[in-house]
Amino acid sequence: MKIIVCISKAPDTTSKIAFADGNSKFDENGVQFIVNPYDEWYALVRALELKEANGGSVTVLNVGDASNDAIIRKALAIGADDAVRIDAPTQDALFVAKQIANYVKENNADMVLLGKETIDYNGSQVGGMIAAILDMPYVSLASKLDMNGTTATIEREIEGGVEVVETSTPFVLSAAKGMAEARIPNMRGIMAARTKPLNVVAAIDATNATEIKSFSLPPAKTGCKYVDADNVEQLIDLLHNEAKAI
Amino acid sequence: MSVLIYTDSADGTLTKNAFEAANYGALLAKKEGKTATAIVLGEASDIDKLGAYGITKVLHVNDAALNNFDPQRNAAIIAQAVTKENATTIIFPHDYSGKATAPMLAAKLDAGLVTGAVALPEGNTVRKTVFSGKAFADVEIKTAIKIISVLPNSVDKETGEGSVTVEKFACEIPATRLTVKEVKKASTELSLTEADIVVSAGRGLKGPENWGMIEELATELGAATACSRPVADIGWRPHHEHVGQTGIAIRPNLYIAVGISGAIQHLAGVNGSKTIVVINTDPEAPFFKAADYGIVGDAFEVVPKMIAAVKKLKG
Ligand SMILES: Cc1cc2nc3c(=O)[nH]c(=O)nc-3n(C[C@H](O)[C@H](O)[C@H](O)COP(=O)(O)OP(=O)(O)OC[C@H]3O[C@@H](n4cnc5c(N)ncnc54)[C@H](O)[C@@H]3O)c2cc1C
Numbered sequence: 001m002k003i004i005v006c007i008s009k010a011p012d013t014t015s016k017i018a019f020a021d022g023n024s025k026f027d028e029n030g031v032q033f034i035v036n037p038y039d040e041w042y043a044l045v046r047a048l049e050l051k052e053a054n055g056g057s058v059t060v061l062n063v064g065d066a067s068n069d070a071i072i073r074k075a076l077a078i079g080a081d082d083a084v085r086i087d088a089p090t091q092d093a094l095f096v097a098k099q100i101a102n103y104v105k106e107n108n109a110d111m112v113l114l115g116k117e118t119i120d121y122n123g124s125q126v127g128g129m130i131a132a133i134l135d136m137p138y139v140s141l142a143s144k145l146d147m148n149g150t151t152a153t154i155e156r157e158i159e160g161g162v163e164v165v166e167t168s169t170p171f172v173l174s175a176a177k178g179m180a181e182a183r184i185p186n187m188r189g190i191m192a193a194r195t196k197p198l199n200v201v202a203a204i205d206a207t208n209a210t211e212i213k214s215f216s217l218p219p220a221k222t223g224c225k226y227v228d229a230d231n232v233e234q235l236i237d238l239l240h241n242e243a244k245a246i
Numbered sequence: 247m248s249v250l251i252y253t254d255s256a257d258g259t260l261t262k263n264a265f266e267a268a269n270y271g272a273l274l275a276k277k278e279g280k281t282a283t284a285i286v287l288g289e290a291s292d293i294d295k296l297g298a299y300g301i302t303k304v305l306h307v308n309d310a311a312l313n314n315f316d317p318q319r320n321a322a323i324i325a326q327a328v329t330k331e332n333a334t335t336i337i338f339p340h341d342y343s344g345k346a347t348a349p350m351l352a353a354k355l356d357a358g359l360v361t362g363a364v365a366l367p368e369g370n371t372v373r374k375t376v377f378s379g380k381a382f383a384d385v386e387i388k389t390a391i392k393i394i395s396v397l398p399n400s401v402d403k404e405t406g407e408g409s410v411t412v413e414k415f416a417c418e419i420p421a422t423r424l425t426v427k428e429v430k431k432a433s434t435e436l437s438l439t440e441a442d443i444v445v446s447a448g449r450g451l452k453g454p455e456n457w458g459m460i461e462e463l464a465t466e467l468g469a470a471t472a473c474s475r476p477v478a479d480i481g482w483r484p485h486h487e488h489v490g491q492t493g494i495a496i497r498p499n500l501y502i503a504v505g506i507s508g509a510i511q512h513l514a515g516v517n518g519s520k521t522i523v524v525i526n527t528d529p530e531a532p533f534f535k536a537a538d539y540g541i542v543g544d545a546f547e548v549v550p551k552m553i554a555a556v557k558k559l560k561g
Contacts, residue, residue, distance in 0.1 A: 011377075013491050013492070013510065013511045013514070014510055014511075017377045017380045017381050019381075037492050038492075041492075092358070093349070093359065094352060094353065094356070094358065094359070097349075097353060116345075117345075119377070119378055119491055119492070119514075120376060120377055121376050121383070122361070122362055122374075122375060122376055122377075122378060122495075123361055124340075124345040124349070124361055124362075125348075125349040125352070125359055125361060126349070127349070128317060128345075128346055128347070128348070128349030128350045128352075128353070129349045129350070129352060129353040130353075131318065131350060132318070132321065132349070132350040132351075132352075132353035132354050133353050137316075137318060137423040137424055138317055138318055138346060138350060139424065140317065140342070140345055140346035141342055141345065141346070143485075153427070155430075156342075157342050157486075158256070158315060158342050158429070159254075159256035159257075159261055159341070159342060159343070159437065160256065160431055160437045161429065161430050161431035162430050162486075163426055163427075163428060163429040163430065164426070164427040164428040164429075164430070165424045165425060165426050165427060166424070166425045166427055167423055167424050167425070168423070171423075174346075177485055177488065177492070177493065178485050207388075208388065209352075209356070209357065209358030209359070209387065209388055209389050210358040210359070210360060210385050210386060210387050210388060211385065211386050211388060212383045212384070212385050212386075213371055213384045213385065213386050214383070214384045215376070215381055215382065215383050215384075216381065216382045216384075217380075217381050217382075218379075218380075218381070218382065218517070218518075221522075221535070221536055221537070221538065224524070224534050224535070224537040224538065224539065224540045225538065225539050225540070226539075226540050226541070226542065227539060227540070227541050228541075229541050229542065229543030229544070229547065229548055232541070232548055232551035232552055232555055233551075233555045233558075235523070235539060235541060235552070235555070236552060236555035236556055236559055237555075237559075238539060239500065239521070239523070239539070240559055243500070243520075243521045243538065243539070245443070245499055245500035245520070245521045246443065246467060246500065246556070246559070
């Protein structure tokens with residue numbers, strides 16, 4: 001079984017969110033970058049578990065420039081067999097999806113897994129786009145994936161609950177919490193990652209369908225109104241009459 | 247020209263998010279002098295209600311097979327409606343259905359997509375949340391056809407008296423490659439992303455046996471329940487209640503946080519809430535900086551008093 005896991009680079013969850021160049025781009029000053037948690041904790045680890053149980057290979061795929069190599073090595077340290085970076089600056093999901101779909105078409109895969117969204121741009125776009133371009137079934141917000149031959153049994157989030165669906169390879173899946181338990185790379189993994197193949201391939205021509213013009217921060221809270229613990233009724237009164245929230 | 251809105255149904259009725267998307271689409275159509283047409287796939291008994299949200303026309307594909315959600319099939323049908331209606335903008339709810347279907351349609355139509363919009367577009371530019379609610383981005387869509395998904399609980403509704411004409415939409419329905427085997431609904435629980443009020447608790451509650459009062463407060467308020475990540479990780483509460491940067495992001499009208507410290511990753515998923523109430527024994531808990539109302543006190547004393555006060559209010 002050949003599994004491709006798409007990973008993206010994201011700022012560490014504790015990063016200070018600030019903007020540069022007249023609020024036109026994210027200020028990377030002092031920011032630590034990580035593998036997007038949904039890609040790493042859920043999609044990648046489940047792919048490795050499936051490989052360990054059934055054999056096959058796990059390739060991590062990233063679209064980006066050379067500054068992404070550090071997080072790609074992290075994914076290799078966790079256990080992916082090899083990595084591919086499609087060399088292009090990224091700004092738009094459709095552009096990224098076209099790059100990935102083209103690679104998958106040329107190299108084949110039984111499944112393409114990725115996280116349900118990135119924690120920076122919160123797009124939830126790339127998975128569905130890849131599936132549409134490749135005409136593969138798409139299962140999104142999946143919390144469980146089991147394989148039996150070429151048949152996949154998947155739990156996915158729907159309105160007010162989860163449902164179990166079945167499909168067959170090849171397919172595209174976006175992973176959410178519950179899919180697997182995060183793994184911490186060990187020393188052996190980190191050493192091995194240094195020599196695992198990280199192939200850089202050229203991007204295909206594609207245009208960007210969207211562009212971020214500017215960023216802004218939400219207005220800061222004006223301050224907390226404290227209510228005494230002995231006067232809880234006042235809180236409920238404020239919520240009812242002042243905030244009009246209940 | 248028209249604005250086409252995908253209004254999804256579940257269990258035979260349209261979802262709250264679908265009505266919000268419909269209203270967003272209707273307001274956009276009004277602003278741009280276009281017609282607002284909704285498309286409903288599968289069974290839905292309350293289509294008439296769309297009129298009050300500004301929709302004038304509905305395309306309905308009333309086929310029970312479509313009750314099972316397949317984003318690929320849905321995208322194929324919506325693409326046919328885009329052509330029929332000469333739609334220039336297509337609106338989705340940014341929920342489980344829109345998150346899967348909108349990108350598939352975008353790739354099919356080679357159209358730019360902005361997900362999680364929090365305001366009507368200004369020209370070709372749409373404001374969305376980024377960094378899990380810590381910031382906004384204004385994103386320009388550069389293609390002629392534009393696709394936007396609307397973040398739940400984020401755009402003010404304008405309802406009125408309008409009525410709709412429902413047209414049976416004759417279209418080609420492709421075969422599905424997804425078979426639904428089993429539905430595990432938590433149907434008695436209010437959906438977390440749709441809830442107006444959320445009562446949430448963290449490690450400060452000490453153990454799962456103490457959640458009775460949280461559930462009772464939620465019931466009294468008609469609220470959904472949520473929790474911090476460690477609480478879900480140690481199994482005190484189910485995973486689907488985990489809110490935050492790596493759980494679900496929510497934007498209720500009122501968020502009540504009990505015994506939660508307010509770590510940056512937790513705040514990321516809840517700071518879009520309109521009003522935030524924090525109950526914590528530690529006056530230094532970071533959550534108070536993000537709160538509108540706070541009580542420095544012991545949850546085991548404060549929450550029962552809140553229940554009593556709410557009961558009294560609701561009389
Ligand atoms: C990559 C990453 C992603 C993460 N994602 C998330 C996420 O999505 N969501 C999330 O929630 N966390 C997330 N976390 C974890 C986060 O950093 C915090 O550890 C977590 O939110 C803390 O949960 P808590 O507030 O319940 O527990 P604690 O931090 O232990 O806080 C408990 C609070 O309860 C108070 N307390 C104690 N007793 C009482 C009492 N009797 N009455 C009232 N108050 C009391 C204490 O003063 C304290 O403030 C993430 C962390 C990382 C590293």
